[in-house]
Amino acid sequence: MPKKTTIYDIAKELNITAATVSRALNDSPRVKEATKELIIETAKKMNYEQNKLAQALKSGKSFNVGVIVPYINSNFFASVIRGIEEELYPKGYHVIICQTHDQENLEIENITSLLNAQVDGILMSISNSNIENNTTFKNLLKKHVPLIFFDRKKDIKGVSSVTIDDFKGAYLATQHLVEQGCKRIAHLCNDRSLEIFQNRFLGYKQAILDAGLEFDDRLVVETVSKVDEARKSAQKLLNLNQRPDGIFASCDFSALGAIKEIKGNDLRIPEDICVTGFSNEPFSQFMELSITSVDQSPLEMGRIAANVFLDEVQNSAKIKSEKQVILAPELIIRKSSLKSILINQ
Amino acid sequence: MPKKTTIYDIAKELNITAATVSRALNDSPRVKEATKELIIETAKKMNYEQNKLAQALKSGKSFNVGVIVPYINSNFFASVIRGIEEELYPKGYHVIICQTHDQENLEIENITSLLNAQVDGILMSISNSNIENNTTFKNLLKKHVPLIFFDRKKDIKGVSSVTIDDFKGAYLATQHLVEQGCKRIAHLCNDRSLEIFQNRFLGYKQAILDAGLEFDDRLVVETVSKVDEARKSAQKLLNLNQRPDGIFASCDFSALGAIKEIKGNDLRIPEDICVTGFSNEPFSQFMELSITSVDQSPLEMGRIAANVFLDEVQNSAKIKSEKQVILAPELIIRKSSLKSILINQ
């Protein structure tokens, strides 16, 4: 096992001191150009590579940033991560990605792992609605490790967040259904103990009321973001004695489940029932029957979250005032809800 | 800034020595039970948390493993990663995920970052067909950091790999098209400088020949795994004076592109043209017209890759003999290729 070469090795080689080598390699101005070049050259020759661990131990910075998401295999989160990477890589940071699979214990474990890895900050989208009460999480806050929520957030003092206006996105989607002539608009919602889903519900409700329609809570059915589950939930809606003529689903996977169920009942989309989703997952566009959805500009969300983090790192001395960035959602109209002829592919 | 408490702090608190604290926390048998308990208790009281960086520096192990994939937003890679996590988390390892976006420079940069982070091993799916010649990569090999390829591999001495039998998967898919009565079967292939795609091509070709059909290289069109690109490539096939009646695409995204193009030309699937994909991405099942595909059991691939890594770590002393695990692919028949009535949803 060929041991890694250290600055001592190359110092010995040149009959100088490790400190000088360190300075040279860090391009300190207080080293003669000649020696600097010599050092860099021999370093290269000896296959020297800096041990970042030691550097991190010394400086207290690891240049690693943790990103915690519920799932990585959704285009939304993958894109947010991409946005984060785009901003952070050029600054020398590396991104450690963790997924929680929506499990609270995994969320906590991931935080622990990241803290152990001495990350310089954590960007996360929480699935644990009750996280403030968790000990590990409290510790995280106490440590003043920069923490930024994106998409799924909690209002916590000192914690910044980057989200989209879920209320508005839901409002736009529902309003669109109204415009298509829907009179009984149902809502497939997700876990409303999470802010985003609660806000989508509220946006839906407000749009219903503003349109002069009656809000009927039998038309609101809770589900989880899995196609099969959503399908079962949609079944409940179809079995109502007055079935809905429009469904606003709070995520694309639920919308897909609803569509499958509707088709399974030999009903037509959009003629009999209009459907809209949320998140603009690629498949909503790929589908034979493309799905109307709300785009959340995930790339931008990631970029902004990253920059909020960078700000916090730089201003660690100053008093931290949390930022609340809210992005505007965009409704993408497709076949699943459009009764007129023009189709926005 | 409340400084992190170290073993020295808790030693001072108890008027003992840091060494004892270290031993107690590592559950060494050479420390009195009473003191051990006392130490553990005060450690908890003082919110002590081990600095893994220091431990890593000392032990030379970081308990971090790097995983490099082309993209995380494909179900296939996301699932492989999940499989890796399932095996590695219980062993105390943490998984750092990096994506290359199929860019060779990013692949190299990621390797550098991971090595800097002192990862104990790297599991990767390469996109760089020419990687053996890269200096960074050569260094990686020289360092004897356990390296395991999964899915996309290169035959390199000392490097283990976990793949599926792409040849067989392609053979099965093509054979299925033959059984459906297709006589002119085309192939939308990806970059054949990568082994997996070359093998899928070879499997396709062999199945054609074994069926007594003529191999016609005008029916083989290269594309990239993007829907729009594949659509353009499919167009070329449809424009042939003798158009194909079956298409085997080497990935689901290409299959999707082909399907869109076929429909755009008012041809029917599967009546006029049968289509099969590869990878069994979820959307291939979700589609209105579900897509026949080849499942690669990604979860299992990840689990096995993780275990190969664990083996290598444990046997680092012994002579390393590389392992080549090859999984069996499974053909999932769906609507896009099935002319008879029975549909395997």
Place this chain on the structure above:
DNA sequence: CTGTTAGCGCCTTCAC
């Protein structure tokens, strides 16, 4: 400009 020294937090002989 360069060398000396000390310490980041932990572990691990070697003593007692």
Place this chain on the structure above:
DNA sequence: GTGAAGGCGCTAACAG
């Protein structure tokens, strides 16, 4: 059983 001491690799303060 526990303490003392040294080192993992690097950097920064203080000298000269």
